[in-house]
Amino acid sequence: xxxxxxxxxxxxxxxxxxxxKNADLLIRAGFIHKxxxxxxxxxPLGLRVLNKICDIIREEMGAIGAQELHLTALxxxxxxxxxxxxxxxxxxxxxxxxxxxxxxxxxxxxxxxxLTNLMKDYIRSVHDLPVYAYQIQxxxxxxxxxxxxxxRGREFLMKDMYSFSKDVASHEAFYEKSKGAYKRVYERIxxxxxxxxxxxxxxxxxxxxxxxxxxxxxGEDLIYVHEGKxxxxxxxxxxxATAAQSILAELGIAREELVEKKAIExxxxxxxxTRFSDAFELNYQDTDGTKKPVVMGSYGIGPSRLIxxxxxVLSDANGLVWPKEVAPFQxxxxxxxxxxxxxxxxxxxxxxxxxxxxxxxxxxxYDDRDxxxxxxxxxxDSDLIGIPIRIIxxxxxxxxxxxxxxxxxxxxxxxxxxxxxxxxxx
RNA sequence: CGGAGCGUGGUGUAACGGCUAACAUCCCUGUUUUGGGAACAGGUGACUCCGGGUUCGAAUCCCGGCGCUCCGACCA
Numbered sequence: 001x002x003x004x005x006x007x008x009x010x011x012x013x014x015x016x017x018x019x020x021k022n023a024d025l026l027i028r029a030g031f032i033h034k035x036x037x038x039x040x041x042x043x044p045l046g047l048r049v050l051n052k053i054c055d056i057i058r059e060e061m062g063a064i065g066a067q068e069l070h071l072t073a074l075x076x077x078x079x080x081x082x083x084x085x086x087x088x089x090x091x092x093x094x095x096x097x098x099x100x101x102x103x104x105x106x107x108x109x110x111x112x113x114x115l116t117n118l119m120k121d122y123i124r125s126v127h128d129l130p131v132y133a134y135q136i137q138x139x140x141x142x143x144x145x146x147x148x149x150x151x152r153g154r155e156f157l158m159k160d161m162y163s164f165s166k167d168v169a170s171h172e173a174f175y176e177k178s179k180g181a182y183k184r185v186y187e188r189i190x191x192x193x194x195x196x197x198x199x200x201x202x203x204x205x206x207x208x209x210x211x212x213x214x215x216x217x218x219g220e221d222l223i224y225v226h227e228g229k230x231x232x233x234x235x236x237x238x239x240x241a242t243a244a245q246s247i248l249a250e251l252g253i254a255r256e257e258l259v260e261k262k263a264i265e266x267x268x269x270x271x272x273x274t275r276f277s278d279a280f281e282l283n284y285q286d287t288d289g290t291k292k293p294v295v296m297g298s299y300g301i302g303p304s305r306l307i308x309x310x311x312x313v314l315s316d317a318n319g320l321v322w323p324k325e326v327a328p329f330q331x332x333x334x335x336x337x338x339x340x341x342x343x344x345x346x347x348x349x350x351x352x353x354x355x356x357x358x359x360x361x362x363x364x365x366y367d368d369r370d371x372x373x374x375x376x377x378x379x380x381d382s383d384l385i386g387i388p389i390r391i392i393x394x395x396x397x398x399x400x401x402x403x404x405x406x407x408x409x410x411x412x413x414x415x416x417x418x419x420x421x422x423x424x425x426x
Numbered sequence: 427c428g429g430a431g432c433g434u435g436g437u438g439u440a441a442c443g444g445c446u447a448a449c450a451u452c453c454c455u456g457u458u459u460u461g462g463g464a465a466c467a468g469g470u471g472a473c474u475c476c477g478g479g480u481u482c483g484a485a486u487c488c489c490g491g492c493g494c495u496c497c498g499a500c501c502a
């Protein structure tokens with residue numbers, strides 16, 4: 001994409017109504033636009049990152065046999081009354097609205113109820129199981145306090161998967177498999193080293209749950225990391241003496257081995273048991289003819305929060321630093337025109353290189369702005385946007401038939417023969 | 427939901443109750459410049475969040491809204 005056609009611009013100054021680093025950088029670099037507190041639009045650059053993250057999630061969910069679907073955001077009150085979660089006293093972060101005829105509707109903050117109810121039309125027999133279904137969808141949560149930029153919004157994107165298994169054993173087998181899929185997602189988006197599977201309390205549905213927590217000072221949670229085993233427990237576990245004892249024993253770790261860290265929850269999986277299948281009478285007929293409740297699990301990950309987390313964890317003083325797999329573009333080609341400007345030899349060579357990259361299937365952002373935008377400004381913008389590989393072509397480099405390559409993450413600079421540029425992307 | 431702070435051109439800031447609301451940046455014209463956010467000249471752009479009130483006079487003081495940020499509570 002030619003940068004002259006990109007409608008967003010970078011900003012030199014931090015927005016006055018944001019303090020958090022993720023919002024500051026993402027807004028200044030033109031990835032997101034704030035609409036109101038906790039509600040952000042995704043601009044072309046930000047959407048590219050979001051789509052890449054979603055595609056990685058799709059691949060990893062597909063790899064463990066999950067199928068994608070898309071449920072509705074508008075929710076039927078009756079369905080939620082079935083599980084007892086319509087009441088504002090039970091769930092206090094509902095957005096509710098009404099039809100013209102005063103029928104109440106909700107805007108989905110999660111989708112256990114709807115999907116369980118839907119599955120009644122498709123799950124009848126043991127032969128229909130298991131089913132693993134997920135969606136990537138906008139969720140609405142009426143948070144009393146939106147904060148931390150895109151880390152905690154009122155409208156946000158969420159991948160939520162639900163598993164439907166015939167019994168506890170097969171549920172547990174899939175639950176374990178899902179952990180692997182989640183780990184691969186964090187590795188691929190560049191957060192693997194800092195993300196720990198964290199045992200947490202189960203809340204109302206089960207004895208325990210697992211969170212994926214990325215260590216960062218911008219986090220809201222306190223976790224206790226066992227660095228040797230690469231696992232953690234949530235503070236809430238240690239606060240509960242009986243839970244702490246059994247969970248630490250199960251994990252084979254001792255309290256003294258744990259190090260306290262601030263972290264942001266970037267994923268959460270938990271067994272649902274038959275909490276919803278009982279409520280909705282989602283049963284199946286087993287081979288022996290008896291009726292049994294489906295055993296369920298729920299698996300969430302927030303792509304938009306992941307963007308914020310990457311911005312918090314991987315950025316530096318000059319701006320964003322995108323890992324290869326989620327970067328909006330693989331290459332940032334910068335041309336420094338000669339005195340003939342857009343008609344000059346350097347411009348022609350850079351145009352040709354851009355075409356070559358594009359034809360090779362390499363996504364490149366081409367900073368083709370003319371000499372009114374000087375080198376320093378182009379470099380500063382490039383640092384801020386954070387594309388992994390920068391390729392600079394100028395009169396100087398062209399004279400040697402080279403380009404200059406700078407790696408955003410490390411700052412490493414080297415000269416590469418123009419003909420070898422494609423080799424940078426294998 | 428408790429507490430604190432804030433709301434002024436697109437952006438970031440300034441302005442004692444008193445001239446035509448100032449500066450920087452961005453943007454537009456032109457000249458010059460060309461490897462880390464250049465220089466000069468000219469120009470566009472604001473009912474100072476909204477509604478009331480006090481006053482000869484309000485961006486400024488008072489009241490009420492709305493909005494934003496932060497701390498806390500909450501967060502299957």
